Amino acid sequence: MEEKGMDEEHGGDAERERVEGVWRNIRQTFMDMSISNGNAENKHDDRRPSPPGFEDLQYLRGFGNGFSSEAIQGALPNSQNSPLKCPFGLYAEQISGTPFTAPRKANQRSWLYRMKPSVTHEPFYPRQPAHEHLLSDFSNAKGCVTTPTQLRWKPSQISEARTDFIDGLFTICGAGSCFVRHGYAIHMYAANVSMEGYAFANADGDFLIVPQQGRLWIKTECGRLQVSPGEMVVLQLGFRFSINLPDGASRGYVLEVFSGHFQLPDLGPIGANGLAEPQDFLTPVAWYEEQVHFGFKVVQKFGGALFEAKQDFSPFNVIAWRGNYAPFKYELRKFCPFSTTLFDHADPSINTVLTVPSEIPGVAVVDFVVFPTKWLVAEHTFLPPYFHRNCMSEFMGLIYGLYEGKAEGFLPGGASLHSCMTPHGVDTLTYEKTVAGEDDSKPSKVSEDTLAFMFESSLTPKITPWAFNSPDIDPDYYKCWIGLRSHFDQGNANLKVTRQESPRSP
Numbered sequence: 350m351e352e353k354g355m356d357e358e359h360g361g362d363a364e365r366e367r368v369e370g371v372w373r374n375i376r377q378t379f380m381d382m383s384i385s386n387g388n389a390e391n392k393h394d395d396r397r398p399s400p401p402g403f404e405d406l407q408y409l410r411g412f413g414n415g416f417s418s419e420a421i422q423g424a425l426p427n428s429q430n431s432p433l434k435c436p437f438g439l440y441a442e443q444i445s446g447t448p449f450t451a452p453r454k455a456n457q458r459s460w461l462y463r464m465k466p467s468v469t470h471e472p473f474y475p476r477q478p479a480h481e482h483l484l485s486d487f488s489n490a491k492g493c494v495t496t497p498t499q500l501r502w503k504p505s506q507i508s509e510a511r512t513d514f515i516d517g518l519f520t521i522c523g524a525g526s527c528f529v530r531h532g533y534a535i536h537m538y539a540a541n542v543s544m545e546g547y548a549f550a551n552a553d554g555d556f557l558i559v560p561q562q563g564r565l566w567i568k569t570e571c572g573r574l575q576v577s578p579g580e581m582v583v584l585q586l587g588f589r590f591s592i593n594l595p596d597g598a599s600r601g602y603v604l605e606v607f608s609g610h611f612q613l614p615d616l617g618p619i620g621a622n623g624l625a626e627p628q629d630f631l632t633p634v635a636w637y638e639e640q641v642h643f644g645f646k647v648v649q650k651f652g653g654a655l656f657e658a659k660q661d662f663s664p665f666n667v668i669a670w671r672g673n674y675a676p677f678k679y680e681l682r683k684f685c686p687f688s689t690t691l692f693d694h695a696d697p698s699i700n701t702v703l704t705v706p707s708e709i710p711g712v713a714v715v716d717f718v719v720f721p722t723k724w725l726v727a728e729h730t731f732l733p734p735y736f737h738r739n740c741m742s743e744f745m746g747l748i749y750g751l752y753e754g755k756a757e758g759f760l761p762g763g764a765s766l767h768s769c770m771t772p773h774g775v776d777t778l779t780y781e782k783t784v785a786g787e788d789d790s791k792p793s794k795v796s797e798d799t800l801a802f803m804f805e806s807s808l809t810p811k812i813t814p815w816a817f818n819s820p821d822i823d824p825d826y827y828k829c830w831i832g833l834r835s836h837f838d839q840g841n842a843n844l845k846v847t848r849q850e851s852p853r854s855p
């Protein structure tokens with residue numbers, strides 16, 4: 350048996366017998382019933398049922414529910430979390446995403462029932478070579494740059510050299526520090542191969558990943574997810590995961606939050622429905638692998654640095670789990686946009702998918718905002734993004750298509766950053782085209798084929814030197830506004846003011 354090598358190393362005949370006993374039970378269970386990730390139609394009389402591939406995965410629906418999932422029926426203990434003996438000889442292990450004492454409505458934790466507990470590993474050592482382009486402590490960020498200038502990056506080239514998701518991550522900007530559990534980092538990735546021989550865990554914050562090119566096949570302790578461009582996934586603090594890249598060359602954006610977890614925004618006067626629907630958030634079902642990986646490692650990001658520890662088994666050994674702390678994904682096209690239906694331009698907060706609030710009401714540490722297709726129906730209104738200065742900082746990315754605010758230069762896979770009070774708005778071409786449009790009384794639709802998003806934060810970001818000095822930075826970005834001419838016409842001033850005020854006149 351594959352477990353043997355390890356048992357001998359730890360010198361335990363009794364342990365080997367116990368493990369073999371567990372396996373006998375597990376195999377018997379497989380033979381006795383139809384299981385596999387809740388797919389009751391999959392009847393297997395094989396010794397080992399073949400679980401569905403990533404493309405056929407089933408998920409649990411809902412946002413922040415108290416989920417439970419068994420890859421083997423009966424693996425969850427009845428009526429208690431921490432029994433003296435768990436079914437099938439499994440270990441019970443809790444993962445807490447909030448302090449034990451967090452208020453009930455905020456409390457997040459799950460119980461995992463696994464073959465071996467996470468603690469079974471050798472000591473952590475700094476991973477060599479060190480990852481030089483990751484940052485999680487912006488309070489002590491030597492070499493970082495602050496600038497009120499508008500910044501824009503072209504999409505980065507995906508190198509030919511073998512690069513996996515973790516090696517391909519690079520920090521663009523951020524604020525606060527993982528050490529005081531406050532703030533965020535914005536990373537991007539460009540990679541081309543799957544993570545091999547190790548799983549990753551982040552002890553600094555939650556990752557919200559937005560792939561722009563290439564699917565992500567993600568193994569987590571709670572199960573597996575396929576995440577395609579057009580979807581996003583949240584992998585919270587602590588969970589071990591591994592990412593395969595079935596399409597090879599892959600690129601995307603990562604928002605890491607040190608301050609807590611993502612929530613759905615309140616809907617206020619919108620009412621009970623609209624924006625992101627809780628049922629559209631998908632959480633994996635329990636799944637496990639039993640291979641023993643000699644030399645397998647867990648790589649942990651801790652205080653911004655990477656550490657690795659050897660463990661000769663897969664961390665994806667959870668047969669069943671329950672709780673409300675678990676990874677989830679969401680398809681951005683499912684977002685139900687609301688906006689103005691008569692005149693003027695709604696602020697982009699109307700497009701908030703998820704938020705991490707600060708302690709001040711209405712002030713987010715970060716909002717994740719999406720710009721999907723929508724009907725534009727407002728009359729005598731400047732419909733594209735208005736010119737503005739914002740006390741929040743806005744990082745934007747484009748997944749596909751053309752963003753309504755920029756006629757050129759903002760490319761899929763690229764990014765822009767408009768920090769606190771940095772003026773920005775549509776470029777000259779978009780402005781001229783919009784005001785030249787004669788008839789705005791008919792509804793028009795923003796192209797189906799566009800998807801942009803924004804990470805918006807109340808904390809002003811510092812920019813990493815490698816992002817600021819990157820060859821992908823667009824030194825001519827400012828020029829897209831330089832052509833904005835004054836259209837001031839004193840002769841018509843009175844007339845225009847009267848006309849603009851009319852919708853609200855008594």
Ligand SMILES: O=C(O)Cc1cc(O)ccc1O
Nearest residue numbers: 696697733734735743754773
């Ligand atoms: O800057 C941006 O393009 C994002 C944005 C869009 C919008 O419609 C209004 C304000 C805003 O910041």
Ligand SMILES: [Fe+2]
Nearest residue numbers: 737743767773
């Ligand atoms: Fe903006």
